[in-house]
Amino acid sequence: xxxxxxxxxxxxxxxxxxxxxxxxxxxxxxxxxxTLALNRSDYGRILLRPRVLRNVTSVTTSTTIxxxxxxxxIAIAPAAMQGLAHSxxxxxxxxxxxNTASLMILSTxxxxxxxxxxxxxxxLPQASESPFWLQLYVHQDRCISEGLLKRAEKAxxxxxxxxxxxxxxxxxxxxxxxxxxxxxxxxxANFDASQGVMTASxxxxxxxxxxxxxxxxxxxxxxxxxxxxxxxxxxxxxxxTHEDALLACQWKVDAIIVSNHGGRQLDTCPSxxxxxxxxxxxxxxxxxxxxxxxxxxxxxxxGIRRGTDVVKALALGARAVFIGRPMLWGLVxxxxxxxxxxxxxxxxELRNAMALVGVQSVDEIGEGCIIRKSLL
Ligand SMILES: Cc1cc2nc3c(=O)[nH]c(=O)nc-3n(C[C@H](O)[C@H](O)[C@H](O)COP(=O)(O)O)c2cc1C
Ligand SMILES: CCCCC(=O)C(=O)O
Numbered sequence: 261x262x263x264x265x266x267x268x269x270x271x272x273x274x275x276x277x278x279x280x281x282x283x284x285x286x287x288x289x290x291x292x293x294x295t296l297a298l299n300r301s302d303y304g305r306i307l308l309r310p311r312v313l314r315n316v317t318s319v320t321t322s323t324t325i326x327x328x329x330x331x332x333x334i335a336i337a338p339a340a341m342q343g344l345a346h347s348x349x350x351x352x353x354x355x356x357x358x359n360t361a362s363l364m365i366l367s368t369x370x371x372x373x374x375x376x377x378x379x380x381x382x383x384l385p386q387a388s389e390s391p392f393w394l395q396l397y398v399h400q401d402r403c404i405s406e407g408l409l410k411r412a413e414k415a416x417x418x419x420x421x422x423x424x425x426x427x428x429x430x431x432x433x434x435x436x437x438x439x440x441x442x443x444x445x446x447x448x449a450n451f452d453a454s455q456g457v458m459t460a461s462x463x464x465x466x467x468x469x470x471x472x473x474x475x476x477x478x479x480x481x482x483x484x485x486x487x488x489x490x491x492x493x494x495x496x497x498x499x500x501t502h503e504d505a506l507l508a509c510q511w512k513v514d515a516i517i518v519s520n521h522g523g524r525q526l527d528t529c530p531s532x533x534x535x536x537x538x539x540x541x542x543x544x545x546x547x548x549x550x551x552x553x554x555x556x557x558x559x560x561x562x563g564i565r566r567g568t569d570v571v572k573a574l575a576l577g578a579r580a581v582f583i584g585r586p587m588l589w590g591l592v593x594x595x596x597x598x599x600x601x602x603x604x605x606x607x608x609e610l611r612n613a614m615a616l617v618g619v620q621s622v623d624e625i626g627e628g629c630i631i632r633k634s635l636l
Contacts, residue, residue, distance in 0.1 A: 261594040267565045267586045267605060270598070274345075274589035282344040285440050286588050289523035290430035296523030298531035299563030306533065306572045307631040311618030319611045323622045325363055325580050326419060326493055326515060326557060328391075332607050333622055334570060335363035336599075337522075337561050337582035338395035338421065338497075343371030343446040345591040346598075352591050354380040356599035357391050360607075365421050365582070368397045368408070373449040378415045390416040395423055395497065398475045398482070404455050409490040411450075419514065420490055422483075423521075425498025427476040430525040483511045496556075498525075500535055502542035508556055509546040516543075518560040522584045532562035533573060537632075540577025567609025571617060574625040 264270045275283050289296025321332040336357055343349035350372040357364035358381040366377050374394060381390065394412040399405045409420065434440075442448075455473075486494055493514040499505055500520055508516045518532050518539050540558050547555045560573050561582035573581045583606070590602035614620070617629045 261597045261601070264593075264601060264605065266609075267589070267602060270586070270593055270602060270605075271589045274592035277592055278344075281438055281440055281443075284434035284438055285341075285344065285432075286339075286585060288432045288434045289527065290432055290525055291527035293523060294528045295520055295526070295531065298534070299520070299523050300531075300565065302531040302534045303563065303566070303569045303572055305633045306575075307633075308568060308571060308613070308617055309629055309631060310616055311628075314618040314620075316615040316618065316620055319614045319620050321607060321610055321614070321622060323579070325559075326495075328363070328418070330363055330391075330580075331361040332603070332610070333574060333578075333580040334564070334603060334606050334610065335559075335580055335582050336365060336587050337519075337584040338365040338367035338423075339584050339588055340367045340369035341371055341442055341446065341448075342367075342588065342591060344443070345588050346595050348591075348595045349446075350377050351380050352596040353587060353599050354378075354392070355596035356590075356603065357381075359596070360600055360603045361391070362603055363391050363393065363580075365393045365395050366417075367395050368450060369448050371446045371449055374408075374412055374417065375415050376449070378417075390418055392417050393419040393421050393495065394492075395421040397423060397426070398478055399455070400473045400475045401455075402475075402485070404451070406489045408450060409486075409492070413490055413492055417492060419493040419495050420486065421495045421497050421517070422486065423497045424478070425500070425519065425521050425525050426474070427478065430521070430527070432524060480507055480511055483513065495559075499539060500529060500532070502538045505539045505542040505558075506546055509543060509550075509553075512554070513556050515557040515559060517582065518558065518562075518578070519582075520562055522562055532560050533569075533576070536560050536573065536576045536578060544577075564606070567606055567611070567613045570606065570610045571613045571625055572630055574622055575627060575630045 323333050350370045354377045394417045495515040496513050497517040498519050499516045518536050520529050543555050557579045559580040560578040564581050564583050570581050586602045590598035
């Protein structure tokens with residue numbers, strides 16, 4: 261396939277190839293798209309400090325995520341309905357994850373069943389090496405979600421990612437205007453028709469998740485319910501305040517993802533990069549107060565388009581970053597090869613930025629690498 265110079269070039273081509281229904285669904289944020297824009301622009305308010313003469317002949321990006329060795333801290337965020345991007349859908353993304361030894365989170369609302377996604381990596385030596393986590397939207401009928409979790413565990417998913425920032429769906433104006441709907445040739449492959457899971461258009465048109473049968477009544481106590489039905493590790497996706505970060509510590513979840521859902525949920529909430537320091541500080545203070553207790557790992561997503569963005573996120577305490585739209589754009593332009601190229605570009609840029617900042621390993625990336633202008 262064609263070789264691109266950067267993620268923005270891939271995005272331009274991908275967006276020109278999609279019909280308005282899919283292009284608007286993928287690209288849009290909620291309401292005025294204020295948060296969507298901040299997720300990008302706030303990286304520009306953090307500057308990097310180049311340290312020199314430090315021997316950077318062997319820069320390595322390898323790290324661990326929830327104890328698993330990975331080649332890079334850049335991983336794949338869950339995104340619904342990847343069949344809109346390419347006929348391979350989630351199978352293309354899964355193949356790219358496998359070929360690049362990257363971690364991938366599969367959306368509850370995938371067009372490929374969670375079992376088929378794991379089958380895309382048949383030559384993994386054992387299930388414990390599966391690079392897949394499952395994202396969960398809890399169904400009002402808890403039995404349906406319990407069934408999904410049992411299937412995920414059996415198939416070899418290593419962690420369950422509970423999305424906590426979407427008790428109701430954000431108002432994405434373009435989707436409302438287009439009356440966005442999933443094309444009839446696609447299905448939500450983790451469910452059967454009798455399970456009453458509606459498409460995003462139906463969610464949008466009702467303006468609430470009640471129509472989608474997603475459970476808006478979830479509270480922190482439901483983490484105990486999750487623990488009672490699955491032994492998978494638990495990750496909370498969508499933490500944006502120090503109060504909720506502390507609650508996540510108290511509820512002993514394994515990890516949190518600082519995320520505002522790519523600006524698609526609560527518009528005018530802050531960017532993730534601006535709020536990350538408050539979250540990592542809260543988790544650190546909990547750890548100091550409870551030195552014998554494990555604390556959640558902290559990851560982030562939102563607006564990562566450059567290797568330098570990754571350095572900034574790691575400098576502010578994230579252990580890993582997840583990419584949403586860049587992965588979708590890659591899928592549009594080249595199926596699994598396109599997603600591989602997206603990961604390749606970001607990893608090349610990350611290694612380049614690390615060398616120029618003067619560090620050889622991700623552990624060396626810290627506050628000393630950046631200058632922060634006031635973000636709020
Ligand atoms: C088209 C699209 C679909 C998404 N679907 C889901 C989803 O099913 N579950 C979920 O937890 N997050 C979903 N997200 C949010 C992403 O996981 C992630 O938080 C966000 O895309 C990160 O921002 P970025 O796109 O700027 O990288 C979706 C995002 C997009 C753009
Ligand atoms: C009903 C689909 C919701 C998927 C999602 O999380 C998103 O579009 O952001």
